[in-house]
Amino acid sequence: DHGSALAHSFYNGYLRIILPARGDYAKGLAQRIKDYMKEAKINEDDFPVQKLIVLIPSSGNVFPLLSDEPSQACADPPVQYAEGLQDQLRSRAGIKERVYRGAAYRIKVRRNGKISFLYTIAEGATTVLTLRESCLTGTPEAEHLRKHKADIVANFYRALQKLIDADREIKHLVDLLYYDDEDPTQPDVLSLLTDHL
Amino acid sequence: DHGSALAHSFYNGYLRIILPARGDYAKGLAQRIKDYMKEAKINEDDFPVQKLIVLIPSSGNVFPLLSDEPSQACADPPVQYAEGLQDQLRSRAGIKERVYRGAAYRIKVRRNGKISFLYTIAEGATTVLTLRESCLTGTPEAEHLRKHKADIVANFYRALQKLIDADREIKHLVDLLYYDDEDPTQPDVLSLLTDHL
Numbered sequence: 379d380h381g382s383a384l385a386h387s388f389y390n391g392y393l394r395i396i397l398p399a400r401g402d403y404a405k406g407l408a409q410r411i412k413d414y415m416k417e418a419k420i421n422e423d424d425f426p427v428q429k430l431i432v433l434i435p436s437s438g439n440v441f442p443l444l445s446d447e448p449s450q451a452c453a454d455p456p457v458q459y460a461e462g463l464q465d466q467l468r469s470r471a472g473i474k475e476r477v478y479r480g481a482a483y484r485i486k487v488r489r490n491g492k493i494s495f496l497y498t499i500a501e502g503a504t505t506v507l508t509l510r511e512s513c514l515t516g517t518p519e520a521e522h523l524r525k526h527k528a529d530i531v532a533n534f535y536r537a538l539q540k541l542i543d544a545d546r547e548i549k550h551l552v553d554l555l556y557y558d559d560e561d562p563t564q565p566d567v568l569s570l571l572t573d574h575l
Numbered sequence: 576d577h578g579s580a581l582a583h584s585f586y587n588g589y590l591r592i593i594l595p596a597r598g599d600y601a602k603g604l605a606q607r608i609k610d611y612m613k614e615a616k617i618n619e620d621d622f623p624v625q626k627l628i629v630l631i632p633s634s635g636n637v638f639p640l641l642s643d644e645p646s647q648a649c650a651d652p653p654v655q656y657a658e659g660l661q662d663q664l665r666s667r668a669g670i671k672e673r674v675y676r677g678a679a680y681r682i683k684v685r686r687n688g689k690i691s692f693l694y695t696i697a698e699g700a701t702t703v704l705t706l707r708e709s710c711l712t713g714t715p716e717a718e719h720l721r722k723h724k725a726d727i728v729a730n731f732y733r734a735l736q737k738l739i740d741a742d743r744e745i746k747h748l749v750d751l752l753y754y755d756d757e758d759p760t761q762p763d764v765l766s767l768l769t770d771h772l
């Protein structure tokens with residue numbers, strides 16, 4: 379099914395590449411997080427979840443940056459992009475040193491009555507954004523995809539979680555956050571992310 | 576079907592991003608080729624096909640660089656990676672300035688009794704390499720994919736060609752080269768590429 383096809387694509391084309399520590403000079407995510415914390419002088423307390431967090435909205439709608447989310451349109455937006463996570467370079471399918479870039483964010487939170495910043499490595503599952511874009515044209519094919527999009531995203535999430543759970547090398551390095559972003563009674567994604575930390 | 580799902584993904588998640596000229600500072604492929612030819616002082620005659628060439632092997636097997644292909648294991652390999660094509664940067668799904676990198680190659684050919692170099696922008700369809708990797712594990716799911724891989728790749732090619740042909744903005748900017756790389760009577764991919772130019 380469509381969701382499962384995309385899950386295999388995301389798992390093999392991305393998670394299997396960026397997460398594991400590799401014997402060669404290419405650092406896995408765990409090492410890159412350690413390097414980042416050392417470089418940016420971040421305490422263990424301020425980086426509670428040292429994994430990649432993948433946001434999977436049921437609508438497939440992810441903004442260019444998480445800090446662009448509508449819930450941030452306020453006087454003091456809590457989520458900011460944080461510079462400094464190293465890229466991973468890997469020659470692949472004819473492209474020399476293709477760049478695999480992650481994203482660090484810091485979130486302003488109030489803990490024990492005082493302000494602190496929590497750091498996270500988080501992004502949307504680009505695959506579902508691409509799927510959403512496939513649904514946007516006027517063709518009958520896009521119409522068909524649109525009808526099934528919610529199911530495809532749900533199947534993508536389930537199939538991806540299965541692949542991750544079966545993979546001892548990476549399952550401790552990634553969390554999937556699947557959420558219904560079209561339900562106004564649900565908290566917004568950035569609150570979900572903050573709660574997860 | 577699986578191939579069509581991957582075609583939509585490659586079309587919307589890659590071709591629609593890197594090919595078109597965009598009103599903002601992000602250059603489309605046509606402009607990046609012009610800039611490259613100017614920078615590297617390449618004549619029009621030496622860059623006969625000013626498009627992205629996407630190689631689609633039926634096995635899904637694409638090497639990290641095209642210059643790694645087995646047909647190149649000779650004294651004077653005709654295909655060399657060429658530096659200089661500009662990257663495209665685009666913030667997407669939470670990643671700031673995600674890097675979309677292409678690849679230029681130059682191919683030594685004999686024309687009218689003298690040696691010259693032809694340039695091309697070429698790569699494998701990463702999507703089918705990722706599919707091939709999905710087939711490599713020992714799970715029953717991978718076994719099922721392996722049985723159908725050839726069909727999935729064929730369907731990917733057909734569906735992708737349809738999407739491209741319906742898109743006036745990009746169809747003059749990309750050629751798909753689908754070939755059976757498991758048939759020893761067929762010429763190798765680099766000969767096919769060279770003939771295409």
Ligand SMILES: Nc1nc(=O)c2ncn([C@@H]3O[C@@H]4COP(=O)(O)O[C@H]5[C@@H](O)[C@H](n6cnc7c(N)ncnc76)O[C@@H]5COP(=O)(O)O[C@@H]3[C@@H]4O)c2[nH]1
Pocket residue numbers: 387388390391392471473476477478479503504505506508584585586587588589670673674675676698701702705
């Ligand atoms: N040659 C090439 N160069 C690129 O920069 C590139 N970017 C995407 N693609 C291919 O286009 C299609 C759509 O991409 P999308 O981003 O929706 O899914 C991607 C995306 O969700 C994730 N992924 C891969 N690389 C990255 C990356 N660098 N950053 C974030 N996510 C990534 O894993 C999926 C599969 O990737 P690939 O299996 O490499 O092939 C992709 C895919 O088939 C590319 N192909």
